[in-house]
Amino acid sequence: MSAIKAENLTRRFGKFTAVDAISFEVEQGEVFGFLGANGAGKTTAIRMLTGLLMPSGGDAWVAGRSVRANPRAIKQVIGYMSQRFSLYEELRVEENLDFFAGAYNLDRETSRRRKEEILEQFGLEGVRRRFTRSLPLGWKQRLALGSALLHHPRILFLDEPTGGVDPLARRTFWDTIHDLAAGGATVFVTTHYMDEAEYCHRISIMNKGEIVALGSPLELKRQYGKDTIQEVFVQLIKSTG
Amino acid sequence: MRFNLLPIIRKEFIHIRRDPRSLAIVILLPIMQLLLFGFAIDMDVKNVPIGVLDYDRTPASRDLVRRFTGSDYFIQAAALQRRDQVEDLFKARQAKAVIVIPPDYAASLQRDPSTAVQILVDGSDSNTGAIILNAAQRLLTEASLERAGITDPPLQVAPAIWYNPEQESSHFIVPGLVAVLMMMICALLTSITITREKETGTLEQILTAPVHPSQLIIGKVLPYVGIAMVDAALVILVGIFGFGVPFVGSAALLAFFLLLYVVTSLSLGILISTVARTQQVSMMLAAMLTLLPSVILSGFVFPLASMPDVLQAVSRIIPARYFLVIIRGIMLKGNGFAVLWPQALFLVLLSVVLLAVSVKRFKTRLA
Ligand SMILES: Nc1ncnc2c1ncn2[C@@H]1O[C@H](COP(=O)(O)OP(=O)(O)OP(=O)(O)O)[C@@H](O)[C@H]1O
Ligand SMILES: [Mg+2]
Numbered sequence: 001m002s003a004i005k006a007e008n009l010t011r012r013f014g015k016f017t018a019v020d021a022i023s024f025e026v027e028q029g030e031v032f033g034f035l036g037a038n039g040a041g042k043t044t045a046i047r048m049l050t051g052l053l054m055p056s057g058g059d060a061w062v063a064g065r066s067v068r069a070n071p072r073a074i075k076q077v078i079g080y081m082s083q084r085f086s087l088y089e090e091l092r093v094e095e096n097l098d099f100f101a102g103a104y105n106l107d108r109e110t111s112r113r114r115k116e117e118i119l120e121q122f123g124l125e126g127v128r129r130r131f132t133r134s135l136p137l138g139w140k141q142r143l144a145l146g147s148a149l150l151h152h153p154r155i156l157f158l159d160e161p162t163g164g165v166d167p168l169a170r171r172t173f174w175d176t177i178h179d180l181a182a183g184g185a186t187v188f189v190t191t192h193y194m195d196e197a198e199y200c201h202r203i204s205i206m207n208k209g210e211i212v213a214l215g216s217p218l219e220l221k222r223q224y225g226k227d228t229i230q231e232v233f234v235q236l237i238k239s240t241g
Numbered sequence: 242m243r244f245n246l247l248p249i250i251r252k253e254f255i256h257i258r259r260d261p262r263s264l265a266i267v268i269l270l271p272i273m274q275l276l277l278f279g280f281a282i283d284m285d286v287k288n289v290p291i292g293v294l295d296y297d298r299t300p301a302s303r304d305l306v307r308r309f310t311g312s313d314y315f316i317q318a319a320a321l322q323r324r325d326q327v328e329d330l331f332k333a334r335q336a337k338a339v340i341v342i343p344p345d346y347a348a349s350l351q352r353d354p355s356t357a358v359q360i361l362v363d364g365s366d367s368n369t370g371a372i373i374l375n376a377a378q379r380l381l382t383e384a385s386l387e388r389a390g391i392t393d394p395p396l397q398v399a400p401a402i403w404y405n406p407e408q409e410s411s412h413f414i415v416p417g418l419v420a421v422l423m424m425m426i427c428a429l430l431t432s433i434t435i436t437r438e439k440e441t442g443t444l445e446q447i448l449t450a451p452v453h454p455s456q457l458i459i460g461k462v463l464p465y466v467g468i469a470m471v472d473a474a475l476v477i478l479v480g481i482f483g484f485g486v487p488f489v490g491s492a493a494l495l496a497f498f499l500l501l502y503v504v505t506s507l508s509l510g511i512l513i514s515t516v517a518r519t520q521q522v523s524m525m526l527a528a529m530l531t532l533l534p535s536v537i538l539s540g541f542v543f544p545l546a547s548m549p550d551v552l553q554a555v556s557r558i559i560p561a562r563y564f565l566v567i568i569r570g571i572m573l574k575g576n577g578f579a580v581l582w583p584q585a586l587f588l589v590l591l592s593v594v595l596l597a598v599s600v601k602r603f604k605t606r607l608a
Contacts, residue, residue, distance in 0.1 A: 047445075050449045052445055052448060072451070072453075082446060086442035086445060086446040087443065087446065091252070095255060099248055099252045102245065103249075105451060
């Protein structure tokens with residue numbers, strides 16, 4: 001069973017079709033790069049896959065559960081990091097972790113243990129008492145990823161997790177992503193950095209709501225006769241208008 | 242899915258604690274309002290300044306003036322010489338009424354005990370004007386009966402105003418204020434706290450966790466139920482001990498109904514939060530939908546019976562209308578559940594409708 005499977009997944013806002021009948025499968029343990037220009041429909045697709053938004057057509061299955069029929073059943077097994085930083089700025093770092101541990105129904109002992117593990121894993125021990133508001137963006141993103149991992153989700157949705165983060169921090173971020181995948185987690189990640197696309201097992205490229213290419217970075221480069229994903233991307237976006 | 246409210250409640254308390262100024266405003270505002278209403282807008286007629294225009298200047302006319310100034314209702318602010326001074330007096334706000342005694346007052350009293358004197362009342366504040374006129378009428382009736390030698394008249398109108406014998410306006414204002422302030426504070430606080438999560442994107446983050454929307458809302462709103470109850474208790478206590486408002490009914494019953502009313506008010510706040518996208522908008526909506534309607538259309542300031550039919554109909558969906566009957570009934574009359582249950586039923590109905598619409602709006606937002 002694939003970790004994520006979408007079949008003609010569609011979302012319309014009024015007359016406008018933001019996601020137009022996309023289909024793909026993501027295997028367990030895979031790092032799947034979800035690329036596309038601004039406004040291509042990536043976030044809209046993720047919001048459907050996480051049960052936040054009802055599809056207008058088609059369906060998708062996350063860990064075998066339909067987002068249409070059973071959006072709530074998805075929530076215990078997924079972790080989500082939204083495009084916009086959305087933890088509580090006015091809470092301290094560890095208060096944010098405490099809160100989300102509670103939201104994931106972890107018992108007291110597990111929450112305490114997971115909190116310490118996350119603080120250590122993401123190098124946040126030194127700032128645990130700091131107000132989240134006062135952290136630099138790169139640290140906030142680490143905290144956001146950390147709190148999305150509190151409950152050991154099998155499937156992770158990361159919407160532009162490295163937006164606005166310096167290159168070194170991006171590198172460590174991707175190391176973490178690969179560690180997670182090596183541990184069996186499936187990672188569904190969007191990015192605008194084409195170098196990051198090369199770190200993915202497979203990528204899809206979206207334009208105007210449709211998936212215009214899908215495959216491993218190597219396959220796509222070969223297929224389009226280019227040296228980098230960047231060039232593949234530019235050509236695809238140009239040719240599909 | 243476990244229904245675990247504690248983390249949400251705990252977080253809400255952290256938010257409240259981190260913002261002590263807002264909390265102080267929430268607690269102190271009602272008390273300040275009460276003092277303001279209680280002292281400044283005193284609707285009681287006591288020591289009303291009057292002018293005296295005595296053309297007669299006889300012992301009889303002076304006796305009549307003394308009847309007025311010797312009562313609790315009036316004090317003499319000016320003695321006038323000419324009629325045209327009256328307007329200046331009113332314009333300068335030095336008196337609210339003038340008693341005019343005609344030149345032949347004493348003489349005509351000898352002939353006919355039913356002699357006319359004139360009371361001129363500043364009608365720009367019609368409520369006070371009516372009350373002044375009433376008081377003056379009462380004094381004059383007493384005077385004429387005495388002149389006629391009737392100290393114990395065979396027919397008497399004995400107006401007895403029950404439940405508020407001195408017609409103390411604080412007895413009406415304190416319960417009314419509780420109704421208005423609870424409505425406003427609850428709707429405001431809940432709509433703001435929920436809209437804030439929408440605005441900052443944290444709502445979406447929480448909803449990807451196994452947290453049911455209703456769980457989130459109940460957890461967020463519960464702390465405010467507590468705050469609102471404490472607030473109401475404070476206002477009522479200040480009313481009782483500061484303004485001598487009686488409390489003849491059951492405190493437990495009032496607490497029960499208050500809780501119901503708070504739930505109705507919170508439901509309105511929740512509905513507002515499903516409409517408003519920003520905290521500012523929800524603040525405005527909450528103020529607009531609660532403050533004026535609860536003051537004007539509830540029977541707090543203007544009696545419902547004297548309103549046009551349309552407004553009377555509108556008042557039926559104003560929760561404060563029902564709670565006002567409840568709180569006045571319990572505090573002033575000692576009404577019990579047997580009398581007040583229809584009001585409670587309306588509050589339950591309003592809450593159910595408000596919550597049902599909220600749930601529907603919330604679902605379509607996600608769909
Ligand atoms: N709730 C909504 N109502 C109406 N239109 C929407 C809504 N959400 C998204 N859209 C539109 O759908 C399109 C796709 O938006 P989406 O956020 O999914 O793009 P994206 O690929 O994530 O872009 P970006 O790279 O900028 O994050 C955009 O044109 C956007 O304006
Ligand atoms: Mg996006």
